[in-house]
Amino acid sequence: MSEHPTTYVPKSAFGKWFESRLPIAGLIHSSFIAFPVPRNLTYFWTFGAILVFMLVSQIVTGVFLAMYYTPNATMAFQSVEHIMRDVNYGWLIRYLHANGASMFFVAVYVHIFRNFYYGSYKAPREVLYILGVIIFLLMMATAFMGYVLPWGQMSFWGATVITNLFSAIPVVGDTIVSYLWGGYSVGNPTLNRFFSLHYLLPFMIAGVVILHIWALHVPGQNNPTGIPIKSGKDAVPFTPYATIKDIFAVVVFMLFFAWWVFYIPNYLGHADNYIPANPAVTPAHIVPEWYFLPFYAILRAIPDKLGGVIAMISAILIWCFMPWLDTSKVRSTAYRPLYKQFFWLFVVVCVVLGWLGSRPAEGWYVIASQICTVYYFAHFLIVLPVLGFVERPLPLPNSILESVMGVQKGGAGIPAGANAEPHSKG
Amino acid sequence: MMKRTLLIAAAVLGLSAPAFAAGETPVPPQQKWSFQGPFGTFDRAQLQRGFKVYREVCASCHGLSYVAFRNLAEEGGPEFSEAQVKALAAEYQITDGPNEAGDMFQRPGRPADRFPSPFPNENAAAAANGGKAPPDLSLMAKARTYERGFPWFITDMFRQYSENGADYLVALLNGYQEPPAGFRVPEGGHYNHYYPGHVIAMPKPLSDGQVEYPKNEAGQPQAPETVDQYARDVTAFLTWTAEPHLEARKRLGFQVILFLLVLSGLLYFTKKKVWARVGGEVEGHATPPMTHNP
Numbered sequence: 001m002s003e004h005p006t007t008y009v010p011k012s013a014f015g016k017w018f019e020s021r022l023p024i025a026g027l028i029h030s031s032f033i034a035f036p037v038p039r040n041l042t043y044f045w046t047f048g049a050i051l052v053f054m055l056v057s058q059i060v061t062g063v064f065l066a067m068y069y070t071p072n073a074t075m076a077f078q079s080v081e082h083i084m085r086d087v088n089y090g091w092l093i094r095y096l097h098a099n100g101a102s103m104f105f106v107a108v109y110v111h112i113f114r115n116f117y118y119g120s121y122k123a124p125r126e127v128l129y130i131l132g133v134i135i136f137l138l139m140m141a142t143a144f145m146g147y148v149l150p151w152g153q154m155s156f157w158g159a160t161v162i163t164n165l166f167s168a169i170p171v172v173g174d175t176i177v178s179y180l181w182g183g184y185s186v187g188n189p190t191l192n193r194f195f196s197l198h199y200l201l202p203f204m205i206a207g208v209v210i211l212h213i214w215a216l217h218v219p220g221q222n223n224p225t226g227i228p229i230k231s232g233k234d235a236v237p238f239t240p241y242a243t244i245k246d247i248f249a250v251v252v253f254m255l256f257f258a259w260w261v262f263y264i265p266n267y268l269g270h271a272d273n274y275i276p277a278n279p280a281v282t283p284a285h286i287v288p289e290w291y292f293l294p295f296y297a298i299l300r301a302i303p304d305k306l307g308g309v310i311a312m313i314s315a316i317l318i319w320c321f322m323p324w325l326d327t328s329k330v331r332s333t334a335y336r337p338l339y340k341q342f343f344w345l346f347v348v349v350c351v352v353l354g355w356l357g358s359r360p361a362e363g364w365y366v367i368a369s370q371i372c373t374v375y376y377f378a379h380f381l382i383v384l385p386v387l388g389f390v391e392r393p394l395p396l397p398n399s400i401l402e403s404v405m406g407v408q409k410g411g412a413g414i415p416a417g418a419n420a421e422p423h424s425k426g
Numbered sequence: 427m428m429k430r431t432l433l434i435a436a437a438v439l440g441l442s443a444p445a446f447a448a449g450e451t452p453v454p455p456q457q458k459w460s461f462q463g464p465f466g467t468f469d470r471a472q473l474q475r476g477f478k479v480y481r482e483v484c485a486s487c488h489g490l491s492y493v494a495f496r497n498l499a500e501e502g503g504p505e506f507s508e509a510q511v512k513a514l515a516a517e518y519q520i521t522d523g524p525n526e527a528g529d530m531f532q533r534p535g536r537p538a539d540r541f542p543s544p545f546p547n548e549n550a551a552a553a554a555n556g557g558k559a560p561p562d563l564s565l566m567a568k569a570r571t572y573e574r575g576f577p578w579f580i581t582d583m584f585r586q587y588s589e590n591g592a593d594y595l596v597a598l599l600n601g602y603q604e605p606p607a608g609f610r611v612p613e614g615g616h617y618n619h620y621y622p623g624h625v626i627a628m629p630k631p632l633s634d635g636q637v638e639y640p641k642n643e644a645g646q647p648q649a650p651e652t653v654d655q656y657a658r659d660v661t662a663f664l665t666w667t668a669e670p671h672l673e674a675r676k677r678l679g680f681q682v683i684l685f686l687l688v689l690s691g692l693l694y695f696t697k698k699k700v701w702a703r704v705g706g707e708v709e710g711h712a713t714p715p716m717t718h719n720p
Contacts, residue, residue: 042709081492081565084671091671092678224711240700245707248693255686262679263464263586266568271591274569274668275561284622334711355576397711404708 007034031217036235037242038223040404044114045221046249047107053250054104055209059202061097069149071195073188076151077276095265101143102268103257105291108136116322117343119331120222126323128215133319135208140292140316142201145194147289152273157286159194160186165299168306185279225403226331227396234400285360293357294350298376300361301369311373318380325380327388335394339387346379451622454572454597457658459589461665464680467673468666473504475649476663479637479656484563487555487628489543492564493667496537502673503666511537518542556614558627567591567661567668591668592661594620599657602630632656 008029010016019025068087070079083090112132115121121129144162148155163180167173182189220229229235236242260267268290272283288296298315302308318325333340353372359365397403460469477498480490495515498506506514515535520542523530535542543562545551551559561569571590574582581587601620611617615625632653639647649655666672701707 039704040709040711078492085492085497091675095675224709236704241704244693244697244700248690248697251686251690251693255683255690258679258682258686262675262682264583264588265675267583267588271569271571274565332711403711 031213031238032243033237033239035217035238036220036229036232037238038221038229038234038400039236039241040223040225040400041221041242041245042224043245043249044110044118045223046246047111047114048216049246050107050250050253051104051111052209053253054100054107055202055205058097058100058104059206061093061100062199062202064093065097066199069195071149071192073151073191073277076149076191080150092261095261099257099260099265099268101146102260102289102291103253104139105143107253108139109291112136113347116346117333118222118224119226119326119328119333121319121322122326122331123323124219125215125222128212128219129323130320131208131212131215133316135205135212137316138201138205138208142198142205143289143291145198145201147273148191148194149198150273151191151277152270153275153277153281153283154270154273154286156186156277156279157283158288159190161286162288163190165305165309165312168309170306222331223400224332224334225397225400226335227400227403230399231401287358290354290358293355294353295357297353297357297369298373300357301366301373315373315376318377322380322384326384327386328391328393329388330393330396335396336387336391337394338391339383342379342383342387346376346383349375349379451572451624452620454593454620456587456593457589457596459592459662459665461662461672462589463586464676466676468502468504468662470505471648472659472662473666474506475639476659476661476666477504478639479632479660480563480663482637483631483656484660485541485544487544487551487560489545489562490541490564490667491543491562492540493670494538494540495535497667497670499537500670503670504663508537515539556627560628563664563667565668567595567665569668570594589665592665595661595664596654596657598626599632599661600654 008019008026010019010025015025065083068079068083068090070076080094083094085091087093115129115132144158148159163177163186166176166180169176178184180190180193181187182193270287287293295312295315299308299312302311328336328339330336333343349372353369353376356365356369356372361369460467460472480488495511495518498504498514499508499511515537518535518539518541519532520535520539521530522533525531543551545554545559548559568591572594574587574590597620598618601618603617603619605611605617605624609617609624611625615627616629617624618626634653635651637651637656639649639651642648649659669675698707
């Protein structure tokens, strides 16, 4: 996945024969073994590996669930209960899948905010970053449709509320909604097509993930200083250094995951979803899953339906413009004392929006949502462009190595016996 | 500092705080349950008593359609004997068919059958109960909850509080009382302190001494024959029907977590050793002397 020629030399005769026909071993070698990794990466850089693990975990558990699940409005709820009660370890697979969705979002939010903090979205990583935004949008679509499949009350009414949003689109809105529904209301055809798409989208995510990793291997990884690798001493080879760190981080994340799955498997769900879908009874409050709440709050902050939908979609699409909205020449927030404060304020606003999304849309909750929504967009449209001009950043270190030496004396650079000579990248 | 803040942010983002008709509905008191916590297990005698309450009281109106008779003998549940379950199933009449002549017929139940519902369909159930069908109870302990609010929904994650539904059911079954002065209960409704909105269609189902409990050696009932005890016992039983593999889940969870703890420890030291080759792990960034400007 890297454009530089590989140093990989096949040892066996078969290896040479194969490599000259399909140089996949060399590709893996240059991408995941010899690939130079900044030596000062923190654990925030392990979330890429954690996300790959979560994607694989979701696909594997999902494939097994699909062997027992029945996408039919009269049988879906029962088939989920069949999995929970009668299928051997069905409860485990289903709880892994349901909680896995939340864990996937926990990891992706850490990954996204790490990118915001260290300016990873800036040149030359714009395409890499925008591919990440596309993955996030696909994840949202997949998670939403997955939540509909158990066909409980919140599945049904969540689907009704969200699909109805498309009717706000002028002229073609109603047509789009009837295509989504496959009829004149949420029903069996809706469930069928959501199941089909829920099975399809993860493989599209996997495809975009490959592009995302490819785009990562061209400029290389960003790092806490935000300055590029300048010499071999700034980097270590991916294997074993990043590999072992990633594996350790994935296992620690599995511990966190296990806590939810085995001890509080229904904490992140809604009790209403253990009631079979009933089009005649509306739940008291229709609330999306926690990972959608900030966007749900933005949707409801705007009194106009179309305006709310536009605001909600813009709240994510605006991320795509960050590389150009941010005018600062310094990548890492570590060297931006003023922006650091705005960054944490932005984090707080996002958390508060999430909380407001779980509240009923009434009274001062609405006003608070409106204030937070205005600030959310101001962060991108005002803070990011203006700070680049008015802020005086701290001096940057000359190199990653110099920065590292400041943290710990006596670093040794690349050892003579390391697997491969890391390539220095500008 | 940033790491810690991010952790807290992640924890707060983990809020799902399911919202419910809150209003002035009081918060149910938290009970002590044998099945709470990481090592929780069901109390077999309690599940058996709870089943008796279900069968003699609730079953006249409420179905238990996801539960099969055989489940009552399975590990991690009330663990009745196979013979008991066989005899119990045979007391029920199950509609089967069509037979060779094309007719539906009635036959005694078998352990593999699920509990037959008290009404042939939802409309019949509604018609017989003042317009509202009594809900199936199989999943009731997971299908009801109450709002925890800040900051309890955060502490719940750490103390593994997941008995919201059970606590609510006990409160509800104990919550029948005289309406406060000035509160008008509509025709066909009943006042319940813990029901959202206070007006529930179900009349007070339990009264003291209604269900006879098995006697111990001294000839005394093994648990008090009171509404409160009935409520706890039937709720424990319904927690099992909602989550029949709860014991297996917690047992496996402990093994998995123990395994992952050891594995992560080994990986940590392996990582340390590997990184020692390049002079140890160095993370993050430092602010260099103020002599150099970008």
